[in-house]
Amino acid sequence: MPKETVAEAYVQDLDFKGFIQGLTIKDKNSGKPLCRYFGGIPYAQPPTGEHRWQKPRELAPCYRYGTRADPAPFAGKSSVCPQLAKKIAAFDENCLQCNVWVPSGEQPPQGWPVYFYIHGGFLQMGNVNSGNPTAFISEISKCIVVKPAYRLNVFGFLASTKITFDQSTSQGGVGNFGFWDIRLALEWTFKNISYFGGNPANITVGGYSAGAHAAFYQLAYDLYQPSEKRLIRRLIMHSNGPGLPPRGLEETQAQFGELLQVLQIPANANDKMQALRQKSPEELLEANKKMQLHQFRAVSDGDFVRHTLFSDIEDGTFARRMQEGNIQLLIGECSDEHFSYRRYRPPQGSYDTIMSRLQADYPRIAVAAAMRHYFPEKQLPPRWKTWSEAFGWLYAYMQIHVSERGFIDSLARGGAAHLIHRYRIEWRAECADLNYPKEGASHGADNYLWWFGDGLDLTPQEQVVAKSAFLNDMSSFINSGKINWGSAGVRQVRRLKANGQVDLIDDEFWDEAVESWRGIMTAALTARGKSRL
Numbered sequence: 001m002p003k004e005t006v007a008e009a010y011v012q013d014l015d016f017k018g019f020i021q022g023l024t025i026k027d028k029n030s031g032k033p034l035c036r037y038f039g040g041i042p043y044a045q046p047p048t049g050e051h052r053w054q055k056p057r058e059l060a061p062c063y064r065y066g067t068r069a070d071p072a073p074f075a076g077k078s079s080v081c082p083q084l085a086k087k088i089a090a091f092d093e094n095c096l097q098c099n100v101w102v103p104s105g106e107q108p109p110q111g112w113p114v115y116f117y118i119h120g121g122f123l124q125m126g127n128v129n130s131g132n133p134t135a136f137i138s139e140i141s142k143c144i145v146v147k148p149a150y151r152l153n154v155f156g157f158l159a160s161t162k163i164t165f166d167q168s169t170s171q172g173g174v175g176n177f178g179f180w181d182i183r184l185a186l187e188w189t190f191k192n193i194s195y196f197g198g199n200p201a202n203i204t205v206g207g208y209s210a211g212a213h214a215a216f217y218q219l220a221y222d223l224y225q226p227s228e229k230r231l232i233r234r235l236i237m238h239s240n241g242p243g244l245p246p247r248g249l250e251e252t253q254a255q256f257g258e259l260l261q262v263l264q265i266p267a268n269a270n271d272k273m274q275a276l277r278q279k280s281p282e283e284l285l286e287a288n289k290k291m292q293l294h295q296f297r298a299v300s301d302g303d304f305v306r307h308t309l310f311s312d313i314e315d316g317t318f319a320r321r322m323q324e325g326n327i328q329l330l331i332g333e334c335s336d337e338h339f340s341y342r343r344y345r346p347p348q349g350s351y352d353t354i355m356s357r358l359q360a361d362y363p364r365i366a367v368a369a370a371m372r373h374y375f376p377e378k379q380l381p382p383r384w385k386t387w388s389e390a391f392g393w394l395y396a397y398m399q400i401h402v403s404e405r406g407f408i409d410s411l412a413r414g415g416a417a418h419l420i421h422r423y424r425i426e427w428r429a430e431c432a433d434l435n436y437p438k439e440g441a442s443h444g445a446d447n448y449l450w451w452f453g454d455g456l457d458l459t460p461q462e463q464v465v466a467k468s469a470f471l472n473d474m475s476s477f478i479n480s481g482k483i484n485w486g487s488a489g490v491r492q493v494r495r496l497k498a499n500g501q502v503d504l505i506d507d508e509f510w511d512e513a514v515e516s517w518r519g520i521m522t523a524a525l526t527a528r529g530k531s532r533l
Contacts, residue, residue, distance in 0.1 A: 004028040005134065010036050011071045014195040018064035019071035024104075025134055033104035034138040038074045038196075039129070041065070043188035044096035044181065047151060052277050053163050055173045056096055056184045078149040081156065082281040083125040084288065093155065093281060098148040098185055099128060102196050103137050111199030113143045113479045116189055118182060118218075120209030120240075120444075122344065123297055124153045131447065132455030140452050140467070141475035144198040148185035150214075151178045154284050157296035160256035161249055162272050174249060175299040179217050183304075186218065190231050204478045206236030206330075208447060213240045213399070216407075217298060220309055223321040230325060234481050236474075237331040238450060239443055241403030244366040245310040245524045246298040251363055255293040262287040294345070295360045311525055313407065319414025328481050330474065331408070332423030332493070333400050340436075340443035341399070342392025349387025351378045354394065362398065369523035370398060373516050396443075397516070405510055406517025412490045420490055421483050423470065424505075425449065427496045431456040441498070449496075450474075465500040 007023040014020060022038035044056040051057065066072030078099055079092035103112055119126045128149040137145060150156060159175025173180065190200045207215040215235055222232045247255075260267060263283065265275045276284075288294055300307050312318045322329075345360075347353035351371070358367045374394060375381065384390040397403075408420055425446045432445040434456065448454050449466045458466060477483045485494040491507050 005034065007037075007075075009075070011068075012036070012038065012196065013068075014065060014192070017192065017195060019066045019068050020074045021066070021071040022100075023075045034134055035104055036102040037134075038100045038102075039076050040078045040097045041074050041100060042097050043148065043185045046094040047096060047155075047177070047181075048093045050277065052093070052155070053158060053177060053273065055177065055180045058184065059188075077129040078147075080127050080129065080149060081152040082285060083121075083152055084285055085125070091281070093151075095149045095151065096181055096185070098146055098188070100147075100196060101133050101137055101145040102198075103142040103144065105142070107197040108199075110202070111194060112197050113141075113202045114146060114189065114193055114198045114200070114204065115141070115143045115478050116146045116148070116186055116203055116205045118150075118205070118207030118211035118214045119147065120207065120211040121152065122295070123157060123178060123210045123214070124295060126152065126210070131451055133451050134455070135452040136450075136471075140471045141478055143204075143475075143478050144193060144196060146185075146189050146193070148182055150181035150185065153296050154259070154288055155281075156181065157298065158256065158259070159247075159249065159252040159296075159299035159301070161253070162256065173303060174301045175252065176217075176301055176304040179214060179221070179298065179304050182214055182218055183221060186231055200231075202233055202479075203231055204234045204236060205232045206238065207240075208238040208450075209240050209443065211240075212237035212331075213243055216240075216242050217305065219327065220306070220318070221304055223318070223325065223327070224306065227325075232327065233325075234328045234477065235330070236477075237329065237404075238446070239333055239337060240399055241331070242310075242313070242407050243399050243403050244362045244370075244520065246300050246305060247363045248300045248307075252299045255291070255296070258291050258293055259287060262290050292356070293360050297361060310521065313410045314521055314525065316410070316414030319411045319416035322411065322416050322419055326419070326481075328419045328421065328477070328483075329411075330421045330423075330477055330483070331404060332425070333404060334441040334443060334446055335424060335426045336440040337396040337400050337443040338389070338392035339439040340392075341395040342388055344395070346388060346391055349391070351375055351387075354387065354391050357391065358394070358398070363524065366520055366524045369520045370394065370516070373519050397513075401509065402513045402516045402520075405507070405513035406521065408490050409510075409514045409517070417490050421477075421485055422487065422490065422493045422507075423485075424493045424495045426498045427465065427469075427500055428498070429453075429458055429462050429466075431458065461500070465496070469496045469500075469502050470494075 005025050006028050010024040011021050024036050025034045078097035079095040081095045082091040119128050128147050133145045156178025164174050193200050205215050219235050222230050347357035355371050426441050428441050428445050429448040432448050436445045473483045491510050493507050495505050
């Protein structure tokens with residue numbers, strides 16, 4: 001594993017939606033079908049031109065993917081949103097497409113379960129075409145995997161009231177366009193997955209890193225929909241949490257103003273949005289490089305992201321809604337996340353530069369609270385040897401270690417402890433060395449576990465470890481929501497040790513992380529009276 005494969009053309013009948021041509025992936029030696037693949041299927045109209053920074057638009061009701069005689073070709077890849085990279089020509093703003101993998105064999109009576117998986121990349125970058133779930137689908141979990149591409153960075157998460165004022169259609173909004181994209185892709189999946197043999201009533205939403213963060217926001221949106229419009233049955237969050245409360249529009253307006261300034265668009269220009277839409281992707285990304293507030297993230301807009309979201313988490317409202325829908329959560333982390341985090345746009349080492357760097361991601365009030373907690377003397381504490389190490393850990397705390405535990409603690413206090421399944425990974429597959437520095441169980445290296453090699457080779461022993469440690473249980477979770485890790489209470493974690501052994505441990509970091517979370521939440525939510533988060 002992975003087996004050498006060959007691909008043959010395959011035509012899928014989508015009933016009145018038309019016909020599409022994808023691929024049947026087969027084992028090269030035996031000829032056994034492993035799965036079917038369809039790449040680059042549009043789930044929305046292009047978000048380009050005047051539709052840049054608008055909510056995504058559904059495909060027209062009369063949209064057809066092709067005919068029996070001339071099926072639409074979807075054997076390739078999805079387009080990828082422009083992002084900071086050396087080869088900008090490889091990207092395309094018209095990126096609202098998805099890739100779909102379907103198991104081989106006879107589908108169950110109610111259809112295949114569906115795993116809707118969101119890629120990561122800090123919400124600033126990432127490629128929906130990376131990775132290969134063929135082995136996972138054919139050897140671990142007979143489920144349909146849907147991976148959506150979505151708008152990133154300035155294209156997906158620019159926010160300003162000026163955007164709404166510019167709109168003359170019902171597609172107006174102030175931000176969170178990448179999240180709206182994912183939601184529309186999820187709705188497309190719900191409406192169309194039965195044509196691929198899937199069960200729309202059995203959708204698990206998950207993701208890695210920023211994909212897990214986005215999955216959380218998808219659940220947060222879904223839980224507040226009328227019961228007949230709720231689509232998510234369970235959630236998987238790999239190596240990320242809710243993060244800190246997002247900025248409000250007042251604070252994101254400063255980022256919007258900085259973008260205008262860097263692009264030399266006058267602050268008193270009559271039509272700022274028209275001027276921005278006339279800029280090429282290259283110009284926007286070059287401007288992004290020069291900005292101090294260079295991270296484009298979620299905004300508390302009262303539309304996709306409720307103003308009361310984090311207070312709802314803290315007071316138990318979120319937990320009660322999860323219980324109403326019996327929404328189970330599989331969530332966990334790697335032991336060495338910080339190695340990757342300290343390399344992402346790192347600041348020069350000092351208290352002030354770390355604070356400034358974190359303010360590119362998070363609200364000023366929340367960053368100040370975190371810095372007071374971890375650097376009470378504004379000096380490097382003994383736990384870290386360098387400011388670079390401190391930045392990596394603090395960044396990982398905010399997104400993963402503290403964020404996860406604070407969220408879990410709030411859910412447990414709200415009565416939802418029985419819905420939560422936690423893990424920790426200290427193990428690393430040998431093939432991870434091909435793409436990741438040899439830094440233990442670092443952020444992202446565990447993808448080779450979760451996707452059973454993700455297109456690379458696991459050794460026979462590693463295959464046994466991956467299956468017995470997590471994958472057999474995760475397959476059951478995706479199929480039916482049933483999982484039996486043996487853990488008792490939210491403080492207990494199922495751990496995969498570096499030697500490949502599995503045990504249950506009490507979380508030694510729990511008390512410190514929860515204390516930190518509550519301090520930050522108190523500061524952030526108290527500030528709501530002065531400025532919306």
